[in-house]
Amino acid sequence: MRDRVQETANCRGAAHRRQHPDAHTCDLCEARAFNMCNALEPHELERLAAIMSNQRVEAGTTFIEEGAPADDLFNLTAGTVKVFKLLPDGRCQITGFMMAGDFLGLSRGGAYAYSATAVTPVTFCRFQRPQLRGLFNELPKIERQMLGLAMNELMAAQDQMVLLGRKTARERIASFLLTLSDRAVRRGRPGNPVDLPMTRGDIADYLGLTTETVSRSFTQLKTDRVIALKGNHAVEILDLEALEDIAGIDERGELAFDSIA
């Protein structure tokens, strides 16, 4: 591994590093319903809480750097994070936007497999790997839950490969909006004025496009009365059916926890 991920390597935007410890209990956690803690009983949750620290980082903070020692695992409880990889020459691909309930910290040979930067202020539970590994033996439920989460992420990754490999710019934008809408609904928030916490540049780096093409595609969908732009960080879906047709459907609901078997 080259030292291509420098101190400040950060897909669009400067790196910050402040972190505000800010512990609170799992009882109030809004992400419980869809993260790895989901299946745990109160006393089991206590075991988990004992080995974790609750933290908050500001927007722009890069709290995972590809290639750095993968000491910790993160469980998002609020906010949006972009996960990305950089090519040696600086080209960036965002592999996902993570939200409450998602976990972060995949490692390959002891080093983080990607970088992660907060797009909004973010809170998460932080675990040290050895301690979490220990708990896995006591509470296999966690492992099962994580397998389900990993499978769902894998399916989302496969959808994204179809998008990146075979969809047009217009189709990518449509798919992206529908996916974000779906995820908001699944988290109990309104699905229609779609919230876009990230910049056009981030969207471009996620969809394999450029800022300009993202902007033009938005404008085109607006002209076609399929969407309406509500400032830079929200989009209203005016014609859902048209948007689904453009996207190639596929963004069907169901992310049910089939787990593996």
Add this chain to the structure above:
Amino acid sequence: MRDRVQETANCRGAAHRRQHPDAHTCDLCEARAFNMCNALEPHELERLAAIMSNQRVEAGTTFIEEGAPADDLFNLTAGTVKVFKLLPDGRCQITGFMMAGDFLGLSRGGAYAYSATAVTPVTFCRFQRPQLRGLFNELPKIERQMLGLAMNELMAAQDQMVLLGRKTARERIASFLLTLSDRAVRRGRPGNPVDLPMTRGDIADYLGLTTETVSRSFTQLKTDRVIALKGNHAVEILDLEALEDIAGIDERGELAFDSIA
């Protein structure tokens, strides 16, 4: 879900359906070392073998169809399988080539999340989901092993997103060759004359390109003396370092089973 996956839906090539039951024991299984059975003791393997059937299908057989009821899970023991998704208009994206040790059968809401077609003659172990689920409770080791496999697949998917979103045709081909070479080595086979069981069209559908562009890129790398074509289904790497430079490295070895924690 529309009925877009017809009886014969099959990313390049006709659908077949013959299957040859051909049971044999796990003792001789060459895929043991890198699949979900890896960690099991002999008596545990017996429990697993009791609920599985061993099958063989010919090249061209589509044995998983996206959208069909996801009754079974598969564990490849030999051969190469292409996993793909189709857009309503027939555009195809291959999301992965699976080999000995890989598992197949991800489901979303009870239906297969993708189609799978044998590229070469293939053998696999087939499990019925309910039975395998039952065994998970008895042998959590399997679940742990699967979590590791899923994590590795997820990281591979993220690398593929970088490739599809940000790499040029030439870079995609270079990355592809290096990845295949690596996987062969990891399975104890020679890494240098790289074996390409799939067609140019399959490679194109995997790399988000067209047959013509794949062919031209091969020719270009050949002209540059980086590779030599050994017929249609093998490539000799003449200048590994150059190929790695073109690929943007990233295909570092290490796919070590860190699992999650």
Add this chain to the structure above:
DNA sequence: GCCTTGCATTGATCCAGGTCAAGGATTGTC
């Protein structure tokens, strides 16, 4: 309130890779 600064949009132009169209090379079949 003005000024800075970082987005976002829009326009003009370019080019990597797609599309269309022949040919050549393999592979399997009888």
Add this chain to the structure above:
DNA sequence: GACAATCCTTGACCTGGATCAATGCAAGGC
């Protein structure tokens, strides 16, 4: 071993999205 049937390669041309270059716009600092 001749014939299909694929599969692969190469050439000519075209186009969707990238690149280059202004210009708009809105939010925070002072």
